Amino acid sequence: MTTTYTxxxxxxxxxxITHLPALSSAAFKTFQRELTSSTSPPSSEYAFLDAxxxxxxxxxxxxxxxxxxxxxxSGKRRTRNVHSEVVYCLGGNNNxxxxxxxxGVTEETKDVIVIKIAHGSGEYWCEREExxxxxxxxxxxxxxxxxxxxxxxxxxxxxxxxxxxYKIKADGSQTKGIxxxxxxxxxxxxxxxxxxxxxx
Amino acid sequence: MSSIEIDPQTPKLLIKQGAEALVYSTTYxxxxxxxLLKHRPSKLYRHPTLDARLTKHRCLSESRLLIRARSLGIPxxxxxxxxxxxxxxxxxxxxxxxxxxxxxxxxxxxxGEVVVDRMMVKVGAVVGALHAADIVxxxxxxxxxxxxxxxxxxxxxxxxxEVVLIDFGLGAVSTQDEDKAVDxxxxxxxxxxxxxxxxxxxxxxxxxxxxxxxxxxxxxxxxQEVRTRGRKRxxxx
Amino acid sequence: xxxxxxxxxxxxxxxxxxxHTPSKPAEILSNIRHTFVSPPGEGFLPKDTASxxxxxxxxxxxxxxxxxxxxxxxxxxxxxxxxxxxxAPLQSVAIVARTLSLLWGKxxxxxxxxxxxxxxxxxxxxxxxxxxxxxxxGNTQVIAYAEQKFNLLFIPAFSHNLTPELNHRYRxxxxxxxxxxxxxxxxxxxxxxxxxxxxxxxNIEQMAKKGKNLVELPYAVKGMDCSFSGVLAVVDLMAAQLxxxxxxxxxxxxxxxxxxxxxxxxxxxxxxxxxxxxxERAMAHxxxxxxxxxxxxxxxxxxxxxxGLMARDRGGNVYATDERFCIDNGIMIAHAGLLAYETGxxxxxxxxxxxxxxxxxxxxxxxxx
Numbered sequence: 135m136t137t138t139y140t141x142x143x144x145x146x147x148x149x150x151i152t153h154l155p156a157l158s159s160a161a162f163k164t165f166q167r168e169l170t171s172s173t174s175p176p177s178s179e180y181a182f183l184d185a186x187x188x189x190x191x192x193x194x195x196x197x198x199x200x201x202x203x204x205x206x207x208s209g210k211r212r213t214r215n216v217h218s219e220v221v222y223c224l225g226g227n228n229n230x231x232x233x234x235x236x237x238g239v240t241e242e243t244k245d246v247i248v249i250k251i252a253h254g255s256g257e258y259w260c261e262r263e264e265x266x267x268x269x270x271x272x273x274x275x276x277x278x279x280x281x282x283x284x285x286x287x288x289x290x291x292x293x294x295x296x297x298x299x300y301k302i303k304a305d306g307s308q309t310k311g312i313x314x315x316x317x318x319x320x321x322x323x324x325x326x327x328x329x330x331x332x333x334x
Numbered sequence: 335m336s337s338i339e340i341d342p343q344t345p346k347l348l349i350k351q352g353a354e355a356l357v358y359s360t361t362y363x364x365x366x367x368x369x370l371l372k373h374r375p376s377k378l379y380r381h382p383t384l385d386a387r388l389t390k391h392r393c394l395s396e397s398r399l400l401i402r403a404r405s406l407g408i409p410x411x412x413x414x415x416x417x418x419x420x421x422x423x424x425x426x427x428x429x430x431x432x433x434x435x436x437x438x439x440x441x442x443x444x445x446g447e448v449v450v451d452r453m454m455v456k457v458g459a460v461v462g463a464l465h466a467a468d469i470v471x472x473x474x475x476x477x478x479x480x481x482x483x484x485x486x487x488x489x490x491x492x493x494x495x496e497v498v499l500i501d502f503g504l505g506a507v508s509t510q511d512e513d514k515a516v517d518x519x520x521x522x523x524x525x526x527x528x529x530x531x532x533x534x535x536x537x538x539x540x541x542x543x544x545x546x547x548x549x550x551x552x553x554x555x556x557x558q559e560v561r562t563r564g565r566k567r568x569x570x571x
Numbered sequence: 572x573x574x575x576x577x578x579x580x581x582x583x584x585x586x587x588x589x590x591h592t593p594s595k596p597a598e599i600l601s602n603i604r605h606t607f608v609s610p611p612g613e614g615f616l617p618k619d620t621a622s623x624x625x626x627x628x629x630x631x632x633x634x635x636x637x638x639x640x641x642x643x644x645x646x647x648x649x650x651x652x653x654x655x656x657x658x659a660p661l662q663s664v665a666i667v668a669r670t671l672s673l674l675w676g677k678x679x680x681x682x683x684x685x686x687x688x689x690x691x692x693x694x695x696x697x698x699x700x701x702x703x704x705x706x707x708x709g710n711t712q713v714i715a716y717a718e719q720k721f722n723l724l725f726i727p728a729f730s731h732n733l734t735p736e737l738n739h740r741y742r743x744x745x746x747x748x749x750x751x752x753x754x755x756x757x758x759x760x761x762x763x764x765x766x767x768x769x770x771x772x773x774n775i776e777q778m779a780k781k782g783k784n785l786v787e788l789p790y791a792v793k794g795m796d797c798s799f800s801g802v803l804a805v806v807d808l809m810a811a812q813l814x815x816x817x818x819x820x821x822x823x824x825x826x827x828x829x830x831x832x833x834x835x836x837x838x839x840x841x842x843x844x845x846x847x848x849x850x851e852r853a854m855a856h857x858x859x860x861x862x863x864x865x866x867x868x869x870x871x872x873x874x875x876x877x878x879g880l881m882a883r884d885r886g887g888n889v890y891a892t893d894e895r896f897c898i899d900n901g902i903m904i905a906h907a908g909l910l911a912y913e914t915g916x917x918x919x920x921x922x923x924x925x926x927x928x929x930x931x932x933x934x935x936x937x938x939x940x
Contacts, residue, residue: 141363143371143424195363199415208419314412314426316367322412322426326401332416333397353848353855379847379880381840383785388844472794504794 135281136266141199145206147253149198150265153185153282154246154273161273162239162246168272176257177268181217183224183237185245186292187299190284192321196328197223198249206253216251226300226328236299245290247282293320300327346371354392355421355503362414362424369414370428372396372503374421389421392503397423399469399502408463409498428498430483433457434476434528441529453481454538456497461517461539462546464499465553470513472504475524511549515556518543522561572647572913573600575635575671576905579624579664580656580684581708582607582615586631587902588639588646591909597694600639602895602902603631608768612761621659628667635901643675648917650908653681654929656709661925669923680908681918684899685710685931688865689741690910691903696890698863702744704850704878705931707866707899708753708772711846713745713795713853714931716939739936744853745795752842753868755799759838762810763831770898775835776871782836784823790841795852797845806838843874847881860887870897910938 139149168178188194201219204211213222213230225233239246250265252258269279280286296302302323313319346358355374362369374393376385393416403410411426436453440446457479464471471478480498508514518540525536544550578585584607588600607623609615636643651668654661672679689703703714750758753772760771765778788805791798813821813829821829850862862882864875869891879889896903914937 142361192363192367196414199363203415203417208417210419314367315429316364317412317426325414326404326412329397329401329413329416332418333394333401333413351855353852377844377848377881378884379877380844381785384790384840384844387787388790 135279136262136269137281137283138262139195139198141195141202144199144202145253147202147206147251148260148262149195149202150250150252150262151194151282152248152250152265152269153280153286154248154269155278155280156244157239157246157273158277159241161277164272176215177260177264179215179217179250181220181249181251182239183221183247183249184239184243185247185282185286185290186243187224187237187296188247188287189291189293189296189321189324190287190318191282192317193287193324194247194249194282196325197221198251200328202251202253216253217249220249220251223328225331227331245286296320296324300324302327352503359427360424368427368429369424370411370426372423372425376421386419390418393418393421393423396502396505399505399507400425403464403467403469403499403502406463406467408467408469409460409496410502411498411500428480428482428500430480430495430498432477433479433481433497434524436481437476437525437528437532437535441531447531447535450535451538453495453497454535455542458539458542458544459546460497460499461521462543462550465514465517466547466549468507468509470506470508470510470517471499471502472506472517473501474499474517474521476521476528477524511553511556512560514549514553515560518553518557519560522557572909573641573645574648574650574680574905574909574912575632575646576650576682576687576901576903576908577628577632577664577668578652578684578687578899578901578904579628579660580652580654581660581899582609582620582623583899584624584627584631584664585899585901585904586628586635587900587905588635588641589902589905589909591913597906599902600641601635602900603635603638604898604900605631606769611766612764613767614757614761617657617659620657621663624660624663628664632667632671646675646677648678648680648908648912649675650680650682650904650912651923652684652687652904653918653924654684654926656684656925656927658925658927661927665923665925669920672920672923678912678917679920679923680912680916681923682904682908682911683929683931683934684904685712685714686741686934686936687903687907689714689863689931690907691896691900692863692865692890692892694906695892695896696863698861698888698890700859701861701863701890702850702853702857702859703741703863703865704846704869705866706752706846706864706868706874708757708868709751710866711747711751711753711797711799712743712931713849714741714743715853715857715859716741716936739939740934741931741936743930743932744856745797745849748793748796748798749800750803752799752846753866755803755842756838756868758803759806759810759835762807763814763834770867772868772871775839776873778832779835779839779873782830782832782834784827784829784833784837785840786823786829786833786837788837788841790845792845792848795849797849799842799845802838802841806834810834839871839873843871843877846874847877850878851881851885854882854885854887860885861890862887863890865892865897867898870894914938 136150136152168174197220200223201216205216211219213219221237222230222233224237252260314322346360349359350357355372358371360371374389397413397416400410400413413425415424440450478501480500482496522536525532573590576587583604585604587602590598605627607620649668649672651665705712756775757771760775765774789801791801875891882889
């Protein structure tokens with residue numbers, strides 16, 4: 135199942151998010167081949183994330199938002215395309231390779247989040263149905279597709295790993311435990327680390 | 335295949351038009367996340383190169399101060415997103431009232447100062463924490479100190495409403511007692527001009543400030559000097 | 572009523588005669604000036620300036636009376652600049668004012684130079700309650716008339732001593748923390764060895780019109796105050812590098828050679844942006860849409876243009892005067908002095924001193940409500 139989002143403060147776009155709870159390594163390799171091939175059209179571009187290091191929908195969308203702003207608004211994209219930019223933005227620093235190692239899909243990944251960003255027109259635009267069909271084509275009839283949301287996030291996230299990656303101290307400070315409206319204290323800290331790269 | 339279509343029509347509502355920045359109330363990422371958008375529009379009168387340089391510098395400087403303050407446990411709005419080339423900062427929406435509004439309301443009632451006594455202690459402690467971190471606010475009026483509404487904070491459950499410092503547009507990193515004393519001086523003027531009763535309340539703020547960090551006593555001594563001279567300078571023609 | 576005004580706080584000696592008639596605009600009967608011009612690369616020294624004023628003042632007063640056709644008996648009061656300004660030039664003119672007062676039996680009125688600029692600017696432009704930017708060789712101030720005290724309490728610069736009578740004062744919102752903007756421009760003109768005739772700032776303005784490349788200079792605004800010494804130090808260093816070509820030629824980041832004109836252009840763009848910014852901040856605070864520029868630097872067309880862009884953006888207007896009134900003159904002293912005189916203010920001869928330091932907010936402005 136694919137969930138569609140539109141984020142405010144961005145040019146026209148659609149974001150399609152799908153959860154693959156049991157992606158086979160064969161299927162992932164197919165994705166990867168299409169992804170990295172220089173002859174592949176933009177329609178085969180995706181971002182693949184390890185769901186165990188994503189706190190919530192907010193955390194995920196914050197990375198997507200940054201990536202789309204870099205692509206469409208400020209022109210500051212540092213990586214191959216807007217999809218790889220999502221992984222880069224999750225990292226919160228200038229190390230692209232490390233961001234892929236931490237937030238991308240590896241041998242150990244059990245739950246995968248697939249993100250497709252549609253924007254502009256022509257080959258950069260696509261509808262939800264196409265995304266679903268495309269994923270289905272690769273994972274086969276027996277592959278499982280789920281909607282991703284905060285329920286899934288809570289189930290699969292490894293909070294300690296997230297804290298470690300973002301260097302969030304366990305003891306915390308006074309702000310620990312102070313939520314913002316609509317965002318938990320931990321999410322606030324993570325978002326803060328993600329702007330760290332921009333702000334320096 | 336089912337799908338959840340989320341298409342938030344989020345207008346941004348202009349809530350303040352300062353000399354430098356436009357402040358909007360809006361949402362960030364999802365409709366249930368209220369946010370404040372501070373936009374420094376480009377100034378037509380400035381050379382474009384200079385304009386871009388200043389916008390970028392100020393946007394980054396303000397964000398850095400907020401992030402630094404928050405990481406040290408000082409209650410300031412969380413920064414969500416920064417686009418320094420467009421001069422935009424998305425930050426946490428603080429739901430509540432300014433200390434100015436609270437004082438106006440409470441002091442109008444008989445014996446009202448007792449109600450805000452705890453609040454004064456908090457204000458002193460928070461400003462002290464800011465100064466201990468060598469951050470000066472630059473425009474520390476009672477309008478720039480907020481008191482969170484209950485519900486915006488987990489602490490609210492215990493009956494304690496959190497005090498939050500906002501608008502770091504004129505803020506800076508400074509180790510100078512003078513700069514810190516000027517912060518207190520500006521705050522004092524804001525208090526005393528609100529209401530005659532507020533003068534005593536400010537003494538509570540200072541008492542709490544004095545205990546909040548090691549260098550506080552030196553700043554308070556400096557405040558005496560600032561009070562006597564105001565910020566007056568003599569001017570040679 | 573008619574007033575004679577004598578101004579000599581800096582290198583201009585100005586004599587003016589003005590007539591006030593109730594419910595009519597002020598009438599300028601005479602406004603003449605003689606300027607002490609120092610050689611290129613040199614500023615004007617107090618001693619030489621005072622000497623210049625002494626040698627010209629009698630001629631100018633006579634000429635003023637003659638061209639206006641006013642008889643001494645028609646003059647109601649004699650107004651002179653009490654300060655701020657340079658000591659020796661101020662005193663040289665004050666002596667003349669005292670002498671004329673005793674000789675003709677006319678009351679004396681000591682006038683604050685800055686208030687003179689403001690009142691003349693208001694009279695000429697018709698701006699009724701503007702935020703005033705006063706910019707000259709000696710002063711850089713953003714000023715507004717304080718009648719709504721609740722707005723002003725939150726501004727640290729002057730919230731220190733509020734009593735009811737202080738409502739009738741001009742308040743300084745922001746100012747230069749070190750040297751005045753005009754001084755910064757004049758000193759840079761000296762660095763480049765630009766002529767002081769007719770004025771160093773005027774010659775910088777003409778050169779700036781031919782500048783294209785903007786070099787990066789310090790931008791120093793703190794709240795509503797600003798600072799110019801850092802900018803001057805950096806642009807001076809650049810000029811030294813440009814003129815000597817050492818240690819290497821001065822180039823833009825794109826590799827273009829930087830010219831003298833570029834430096835003038837960059838200096839103006841930077842310091843004027845600072846001035847417009849602090850003015851806008853003051854306008855936002857008091858909720859005014861009008862801005863009036865006075866003082867010698869106020870003649871600069873680029874500054875007027877920038878201020879206009881800012882004011883229009885806020886739905887307002889900029890008011891400025893030409894060189895007759897922007898540059899120090901005697902008519903503004905006569906006008907402000909006469910306004911005070913009409914409220915009963917006189918300066919007894921034994922108190923008719925001068926002072927180098929005399930803040931705009933020390934004057935009780937009784938003639939405004």
